[in-house]
Amino acid sequence: MLNYVTSYLSSNTTPGQAGNVLWTLIYILIVFGGVSVSVIAMNWLERKALAHFQIRLGPMRVGPHGLLQPIADAIKLMTKEDIIPAEADKFVFMLAPLIILCASFAVYIVIPFGPTHAITDLNIGILFMLGVSSLSVLGIVMAGWASNSHYPLIGALRSSAQMVSYEVAMGMAVVSAVLMTSLHGLGPYGVGVGTSGTGTLSMIGIVQAQQEQHVWFLFKFFPLGFIACGIFAIAMVAETNRAPFDLPEAESELTAGFHTEYSGLRWSLFMLGEYAAMMAVSSIAVTLWLGGWFRPFPNTLTGQTWDLVFSLFPGLTFLGLAAIAFVGVVRMPKHAYFRAQTIGLVGFGAVLGLIGLLLFVPPVRDRIQDIFWFVAKVAGFMYLYIWYRATFPRYRFDQLMKVGWKVLLPIGIGVLILTAILGVVL
Amino acid sequence: MGAGQPGDRERPIIMTDRIMVDPKTTDAKTSDAKTADSTRFLSHLELGEPDKTFLDTNELVINMGPQHPATHGVLRVILKLDGEQVLGTECVIGYLHRGVEKIAENRTYTMFNPYVDRMDYVAAVSNGLGYCEAVEKLLNIEAPPRAKYIRVILTELNRLASHQLWLGTHALDIGAMTPLFYTFRDREEILKIFEKYCGARLTTHAFRIGGCQYETYEGFEQDVIKFLDFAPPKIDEYEELLTTNRIWLERTKNVGVISKADAIALGVTGPVLRASGVKWDLRKAQPYAAYSDFDFEIPIGANGDTYDRYTVRMEEMRQSLRIIRQAVGRIPEGPIMAKVPKVMKPPVGEIYHSIEAPKGELGYFIVSDGSTQPYRIRVRPPSFVNLQALDIMVRGALVADVIAVIGTLDIVLGEVDR
Amino acid sequence: MQQIVQPGMQPVATTFFFYFLSGLILLSGVFVITCKNAVHSALALIFGLLAQAGLYLMLYAPFVAGVQIILYAGGIMVLFLFVIMLVNLERSRRENQFNKQWLVGLLAAVALGALFVAVYAKGKNLFPYRIAQPIETSNTQEIGVMLYGKYMFAFEIASLLLLVAIIGAVVMAKKRI
C-alpha cells in the first residue's frame, strides 16, 4: 500500500497516466481547492487593483486591507435568500450554474502545472479543453432561457453568439500552435533549434515540444506565433465574457445579462465559474505560447548556478509578499481600534514568510518550481484582465461580431496558412 | 405581438397598450431633416413594416426603466426592437414630477429661490442664477458688478462640475468605469469651493435676488486659482483615457446623429445643438451677468454625433476654466447686493429670461400680478426639450446606442419632470 | 504492485462505466421523446450525446469523443436551443404529444428488436471476440493520416458540400448581399 502511494512520487508521469487512482484523487482535490482559493484571491486582487486604478482604496474594512472581504462576501452569498422566479423553469434554472461550474472546472483536468503536475495528460488535451469550455455556452443559454425574462434572454443570446463566434478564432490560433509542435523550422529569425518532432494535441506534449525546439511558441516564426497568441488572448477575453467584451453582462444595458434573476449561492456559482474559466483559458495560453511550466531562459542561462538562482524565485516572491505585508503593518494607524487588524496582518505576513522559507528547502523547491512559474505566467494574464477592465469601454454587439468574424478569424486563418508554409519551406 | 415572442411564454408584456403600431408606409424622403415632414416624426411609435424576409423576426417591446441603471434616474423608455435594432422609442416621464411651477405660485419670490436648485440638481448654481436674474429683470434692478463676477465664477465652476458628472456617467454607460472615479475626484474640488462659499455642496442656493447673500470667504480667489491649475491636467487625463481610444471612437462616432436642421426644429440647445454645428451660445448671443466682459470661444462640432458632443463638452470645460481665470483676477470691489425692497412686489407684467445652463437654454417665464407671489412661473427646462430628440437620434440604432445617446443628451430627470 | 510507467490509461471499472453510460443514453433518449417542453428534450439530447462521447472514449477513440463534444454538444445543440427558445412553446405544449397509432408503433418497435436479435444470433461469428486495441496515443494521428491520405478525395468532397450548404444558408437568410 505504501508502495502504491510512493510509487507515483518517484515516477515521472502524471497520476492519471500512471493509473494511480489515489494520487489522481489527491490531485483533483488539490486542483479544485487551489482553483477555488485562487478565485477568492483573484476576487480580492481584482477589487484592490481596480480600486487603485480608479484612485479608490477598495475593500478596507473586513480584515487588514480588506483581506477577508471575499470570505465575508462568500458567507453573505451563501446565507442570502435564494430566489427562484415564479415563472422560471425551475429545473433548468437550477441546473444552469452547475453546468457552467462543471465546464469551467473540467478544463483543469488537462492543464499541466508541471511535467508531472497534472491530473492527467490526455492525448487530445487541447481538443478536450476546447470542447469542454464550449459547454459553458450551454449553461449560459439555459440560465437565460430558464429565467423567463427579457434581459436575461437577450443576455444569453448575445453571450452564446459571442462565445460561438470567438471559439472559431480561438480554434484557429490554437491550431497554429499545435502545428508548430510538428514543424521544426526556425522561422526567418532563427530562434531556437530545429528538431524533427511529431505533432501532438497533448498539453504536456506541447510544452515539451517547446522545450525541444528551445523556443516559446510566442517567438516561433517570429511575428506568426506572436499574432496567434494575440488572437488567442483577445478571443479568450471574449470567451470568458469579460471587459471590454462583457456584453452579456453589460450592466448599463442589460442590468446583469443572463444572471439577472439569480441571487445568493447560485449567482456566486456563476461568478466562481467565470473566474475559474478565466484562469483556465489563461493557463491554456501559457501552455501553448509561453512555455508552460518552464522558467525563463531555460536554454540560454543554463548551468547549476542559474538553476539555483531561478529556483530561489518562488521563495523570494513569498518573502517579498511578506515584506509588503510588514510594510503594511508599519503603516497601520497606531490606534487601539486597529489592533486586531494589525495583528491579523502580522499573522498574514508571518504565514507568507514561513511559506517563503519553506520554499527554500531543496526537495520542496524542486517540486514546486514548475508550478510557481506556471502560476506566475497565468497571474500575468489575470492582471491583463483587470487592466482591460479598468481601461476599455465596452464594445457594441455588432462591433464585437465584426471584430470576431472580420478581423480575428481572417488573421487567424492567415497565420495558420503562413505557419504551415513556413514550416514546410524552412 | 404575435406568437413566438421570446421570453413571452406565459404572459403578455405589460404596457403594450401604449404602443400604437400604425402600418403607415414610410415615404422615402431623402431630406436632410427627418423632422421636415412633421407627420412622420411623432413621439409615439408610428412605425412602418419592418423589412420582410421569409425568416421574419417578431418585434420585441422592451421596457427600459424606470428602474434601469443607465437611464440616469427614473426615465422610462419603451423600446420597440427588431432583434437589437431599435424601431422606435417612447419616453415615459413624470416619475419625479413635484409640481415646481405650482409651488412657485404659492410662495413669495424669495421663498421660491431654493426650489429651483432642486430641478437640475447637478447644476444648481445655474438654476439659481437664471431665476435671480429673471426676477431682477422683472423688478428692473441690476446686481452690482462684484456680485456679477462672483456669479460668473460660481456658475462656470458649476458648469464644469456638471460636465464632469456627465462625462463620468456617460463613460460608465459605454462601459469605461475609470473616468467616473476620476471625474468625481475632481468634481469634489469644485464642491469644496461651493461648500466653503455657501455651506452647501449640491443644492447651493448661492445667489439671492439682487446679488449674492455672502461675501466671498477669505482665500476664495486662491482656492479658485488653485483649482484652475489643478483642473487642466485632469481634463487632459480624461481625454487621454477616451478621446483616441479605439473602442470609444467606435462606440461614439456616427452614433445618435442629429442634423443641424433637426436640432433646430426640435429646439435642442446647449452642447447638443453646438455639436450639430450651430454656433450659438446664450452667453455670447445675449450676454447676461458679466459674460460680455470675458473672452471665450464657442466650441462646435461638425457631425452632430455622440463623439462631437463629447468633444464639444470637453472643450467647453476648458473654456469655462478660461472664463474663470479671467474673472477671478479682476473681481471688482464694491457691494454684493443691490438695493432690493424687503417685500418684493414686482410691477404687473411678464418677463422671459434665459441663461446658458450646462445642458442648454434654461428659461424662466415669470408673470407678476403685482403681489408678493409670482402669478405664474414657467421653467423652460433644457433637459426636457433635449430628451425629445432621443427618438430621432436612436431610430435604426442598436440598444447599446440608446444607452449612449441617453448619456450624451445629459438629462437630469429632476429637471425633465420638475 | 510494481511501478507503472508505460503510457496509456489503465481502464478502471470498464463494465460499470459501459452500463452506466449506456443507461444514460437510453434514459436521455426516452426523455427526448417524452418531454413536453422542447427545451427539456434538447437538454436531454445533449446529455445523451455527452454520454455517447464517453462511450467513444472507452473505445479508445478520444478524437471522435472530442469532436462529438465540440460539434454536437457545444455547437449544433446550442444552435438547436437557440431556435427552440425563440419559438412559441405554448402551442406545442397544448398539443397532444403522441398520435394514436400505438399499434403501428408497437409493431415497428418489436420488428426492429427482433431484427437486432436475429442479426446478433445469426452473425455472432462475425463479431470479433474482442476488439483490436488501437494504440491510444497515435489514434488522432492515424485519423489525420487517413483523412489526408487514403480518403482525401471523399474528405474534400464532403467539405465542398458543406461549403455549398453554408453559402446556401447565407443566401437564403440575407436580404441584401
Added chain:
Amino acid sequence: MVGKLKGQYGSGIREANTYLGQNYMVVEPSVVFELLQILRDREQFDYCVDITAVHYPQREKQFDLVWILYSFPRNERIRVKTMIADGESVPSAVSVWATANWLEREVYDMFGIRFDGHPDLKRILMPDGWKGYPLRKDYGIIQQDQEWVQANLGIESGQ
C-alpha cells in the same frame, strides 16, 4: 416687422409692444397658426423656445397661451400671446416646429388646453388617468386625484 404683419392681418394683431426690452404681440386665436408659420418662414424665427399658458380664472377668456420664439439669424426673441376660453382649442404648432410636440402635451397636461392636429395629445408629466389640470388656478396646491391615488398606489393620501 410688426407693421408689415399688421398690414397683413389688420385686426388680427391686437397689440404689439415691448416690456422691459422684450417684444411681444397679442393676436387673435384665429390667426395664430398662420402667424406662427409666417414668423418661422418669413421672419426666420426658426427656434420655438417654449410654449406655455397662464390661467386667469376671472377673465372670460381664461387662458393666455404664450409662444416664445427665437431667431438664430436675428438673435431676437419674441412672444406671441393669444387668449382663449376654457374648452376652446388652438391649432397645433407641431407641423411648424417639431419641438412643439412635448411642449403642447405639457400645456394640455397642466391646463387642459387642447391642440387641434397634435399627433399624440396625452398627458406627459401626470399619470395617464389623472383627473384635473394642476396648473389651473382653481386647482389647490395640495389637491390630488384621490381616486387615482387609491387605485394605483393603494394609499389614502399621497400627502
